[in-house]
Amino acid sequence: MRRSLPLWSLLNAVLAGVLAVAGMAVPAAAEPPPSRLWSVPLSGVLRVCTTGDYPPFTVRDSGGNYRGVDISLATELATMLHAVPQWVPTTWTTLTQDFLAHCDIAVGGISDTASRRAVADVSVATVTDGKTPVTRRSSGDAYSSIDEIDRPEVRVVVNPGGTNENFARTHFPQAQIMVWPDNLTIYDQLSHGKADVFVTDSIEGLYRQREYPDLQVLHPDKPFDSAAKVYLLPRGDTTFNGVVNAWLQVQISNGRTTALLGDWLS
Known part of the structure; x- marks a missing residue:
């Protein structure tokens, strides 16, 4: 382990700095634990699973480049860890499996x-959001409530594998659930009149309605539910997860x- 001590000393300094800024106690220096806090700087790479289809948090452009709120934050987190981000493409259906295997x-x-939470630890909440309807402006407020959406004649479009599909199948058992595989083009289904409503997070809806002026987000300030947006972190890696959470808390504060x-959104 002698060759590793200089790097471990650096990591202890990084850990101490992040925790001190966050107002947390700094643990005594120790030999390297089996933690990402050791392996990430050693490899120089932070492997980041992301779907690339959920603006403004993550979006992959036609050139294969990733942008978004969480992309920027993950890039800055990697820099803090003396690494560079490696984006690992995933889908909402395979997110947890890909995370466990590759990220x-x-x-x-x-x-x-x-x-x-059953398979991973989660970070502190970066933002809190909730599900709200996106419809054509010509529909007015016809699909404002769960009861108004949950009718046999209503076509509800969903992207597969995530909380949008789960919410729709739980709350709209009488409606027509239409699965559209591409979250980036799902708004075309509404705009072209092939679906009546898409229930998604209000932040995403507010961002996407700028691209579709014929669409509207209904009551984004009063969503149907509330959920924290988080990062998935390795289960039980308290050293690494503690540093990530402390760093995130500083960014929030x-x-x-x-x-x-x-x-x-501006």
Whole structure:
């Protein structure tokens, strides 16, 4: 272990700095634990699972480049860990499996759910959001409530595998559930009149309605539910997860997360 001590000393300094800024106690220096806090700087790579289809949190452009609120934060987190981000493409259906098999963290508008907590730890909440209807402006307020949506003649479009589909299948058993595989083009189904309503997180709806002026987000300030947006973290890696959470808490406290979200929604 002698060759590793200089790097471990560096990591202890990083840990001490992050925890001190966050106002947390700094643990005594120790030999390297089996933690991502050791392996990530050693490899120089932070492996980040992300779907790339959920703006403003994560979006992959036609050139294969990732952008978004959580992409920016994950890039800055990697820099703090003396690493560079490696984006690992995933889908909402395979998110947890891909995270467990291939990634150090997962980011991109991920809702905190019991099923995800069953296999991974989660970070502090970066933002809190909720499900709300997106419809054509010509529909007025016809689909404002769950009861108004949950009717046999209503066509509800969903993207597969995530909380949007789960919410629709739970709350709209009488409606026509239409699964559309591409979350980036799902709004075309509404705009072209092939679906009546899409229930998604209000932040995503507010961002996407700028691209579709014929669409509207109903009562975004009063969503149907409330859920924290979090990062998936390795189960039981308290050393690494503690540093990530402390760093995130600093970004929240100093307004960095709010500023990034404002830039995307403005």
